[in-house]
Amino acid sequence: MFEFMNDLLRAGRHSRYFNHTRSYSLFSRVRTIAWILVVLQTAWIAVDWLLLPEGISSTIAYGRITASACCLVLALWFSHPYRIEASLIRLLLLVLVLTVFQTWSNWVLIHAGFESELAGYAFFPFMIITMLAIFPLTILEVLGFAAFVILVELVSQLWNGKFGLVSGLNDLWLLALLGCIAGWASVNQLSMLLVMHRQATRDPLTGLANRRQVMEQLDSDISESLEGGQPLSVLLFDLDKFKSFNDNHGHAAGDLVLKQFARILKENAKRKVDLAGRFGGEEFLMVLPGMGEAEASRVADAVRAGCHKTSLKVPTGEQVSFTTSIGIAVLGDQDEDRTRLLQRADEALYAAKDGGRDRYVVAPAEGAIV
Numbered sequence: 097m098f099e100f101m102n103d104l105l106r107a108g109r110h111s112r113y114f115n116h117t118r119s120y121s122l123f124s125r126v127r128t129i130a131w132i133l134v135v136l137q138t139a140w141i142a143v144d145w146l147l148l149p150e151g152i153s154s155t156i157a158y159g160r161i162t163a164s165a166c167c168l169v170l171a172l173w174f175s176h177p178y179r180i181e182a183s184l185i186r187l188l189l190l191v192l193v194l195t196v197f198q199t200w201s202n203w204v205l206i207h208a209g210f211e212s213e214l215a216g217y218a219f220f221p222f223m224i225i226t227m228l229a230i231f232p233l234t235i236l237e238v239l240g241f242a243a244f245v246i247l248v249e250l251v252s253q254l255w256n257g258k259f260g261l262v263s264g265l266n267d268l269w270l271l272a273l274l275g276c277i278a279g280w281a282s283v284n285q286l287s288m289l290l291v292m293h294r295q296a297t298r299d300p301l302t303g304l305a306n307r308r309q310v311m312e313q314l315d316s317d318i319s320e321s322l323e324g325g326q327p328l329s330v331l332l333f334d335l336d337k338f339k340s341f342n343d344n345h346g347h348a349a350g351d352l353v354l355k356q357f358a359r360i361l362k363e364n365a366k367r368k369v370d371l372a373g374r375f376g377g378e379e380f381l382m383v384l385p386g387m388g389e390a391e392a393s394r395v396a397d398a399v400r401a402g403c404h405k406t407s408l409k410v411p412t413g414e415q416v417s418f419t420t421s422i423g424i425a426v427l428g429d430q431d432e433d434r435t436r437l438l439q440r441a442d443e444a445l446y447a448a449k450d451g452g453r454d455r456y457v458v459a460p461a462e463g464a465i466v
């Protein structure tokens with residue numbers, strides 16, 4: 097529960113796979129809003145012409161066209177949809193464009209002797225803060241965006257002498273209230289996204305990534321490693337004599353071992369880029385981007401040592417221990433894909449089983465003669 101609350105508060109602990117999902121959601125919503133604003137901002141020029149004298153309406157029209165052009169750039173920005181930093185920056189730019197336009201148009205109108213309550217202008221800060229409701233944001237992100245909008249309103253009230261008046265205080269109060277409601281909706285979206293993401297990508301017994309996620313992530317890690325010329329290792333684990341373990345101690349004891357083994361894997365998948373997953377049954381996989389044979393072998397040894405140190409009390413009251421065999425394959429040349437890499441890891445795993453179990457074997461490099 098505490099971990100989940102922490103995940104709602106800040107993004108620091110979010111996995112990069114979840115960041116991809118959230119980033120894409122932010123990215124597509126910013127794009128939709130940006131397109132809507134391109135159309136609305138441009139169309140509102142006609143309303144300005146009806147409501148304002150010609151000199152001011154044409155000045156405002158230039159501002160609207162500039163704001164629409166900025167929104168168009170945001171709508172057409174297609175690069176890095178899966179990078180959470182890029183998506184948050186796009187959202188920040190959208191809020192900035194709208195805030196700058198609002199502050200500037202208010203200034204123009206007030207200097208021309210108009211009240212800011214003019215149709216289509218007074219609602220701007222409220223629209224910006226309410227817009228936050230459609231984005232899945234952490235509590236800290238919501239606070240940051242809402243504080244920015246309220247601060248801009250505060251400064252513009254001080255500037256145009258509205259601060260301290262009942263109407264100014266009302267606006268600030270309403271903004272804060274809408275900020276709380278929109279923020280709540282926004283954090284709720286994040287919470288739903290987290291729950292759905294976990295259900296779709298985690299193995300229910302062990303809490304590790306499930307096979308589907310491991311496969312998807314392995315594909316993208318392989319492409320990144322090949323592009324960047326970086327090594328990548330996969331470790332395939334299989335618990336030893338697990339069938340007879342189940343037969344001797346019962347399925348419930350077997351489940352306890354699987355959970356404990358998952359804990360050991362998590363402890364050893366130390367970096368944020370490392371992925372530990374359940375491949376199926378009593379088979380597990382670890383993906384270690386950036387690691388070559390020597391480092392991957394050290395991780396394999398650490399996992400074996402973790403198993404040796406573990407002694408579990410099972411429902412029958414017995415103390416039990418377990419071991420694992422490991423096949424390691426290091427990504428080869430440009431032609432190697434996920435299937436071939438996993439096949440080599442599997443062959444190495446079989447060699448470890450044949451060699452007596454409780455050991456690791458590194459697959460010969462792709463193309464090597466054995």
Ligand SMILES: Nc1nc2c(ncn2[C@@H]2O[C@H](COP(=O)(O)OP(=O)(O)OP(=O)(O)O)[C@@H](O)[C@H]2O)c(=O)[nH]1
Nearest residue numbers: 334335336337338339340342347348350351377378
């Ligand atoms: N308790 C439990 N057992 C499982 C689960 N999934 C698979 N198994 C068991 O894992 C066992 C797999 O055994 P095998 O692959 O035949 O081989 P092994 O006995 O581990 O022998 P080696 O792999 O040769 O060391 C089977 O008995 C499955 O029933 C699970 O979720 N819980």
